[in-house]
Amino acid sequence: MTRRATLGPFTFEHGGRVPELELAYETYGRYDGSNAVLVCHALTGSHHVRTPTNADPGGRRRPTAGGTRSSLPAARSTRQNST
Numbered sequence: 001m002t003r004r005a006t007l008g009p010f011t012f013e014h015g016g017r018v019p020e021l022e023l024a025y026e027t028y029g030r031y032d033g034s035n036a037v038l039v040c041h042a043l044t045g046s047h048h049v050r051t052p053t054n055a056d057p058g059g060r061r062r063p064t065a066g067g068t069r070s071s072l073p074a075a076r077s078t079r080q081n082s083t
Helices: none
Strands: 003-011 017-025
16 A cells, blocks of 8 residues: 655755655555665656556566565665764
């Protein structure tokens, strides 16, 4: 199921602005604090990571991820250890 988050006015790094930024996303399974993966639009062509073959045209025809394996390379953690 598609969910949306509206962030309001947004200024891009180089000064461009949009009056309202809306993010579309999907979640799969149950978040436990350590199992989140961010897949950017450039990899999927939409906010869909896994979509059935007969789904809407915005989704991928072949799943990017599914089951116990993922076709995405392992991501490095961006979490910084505090000292």
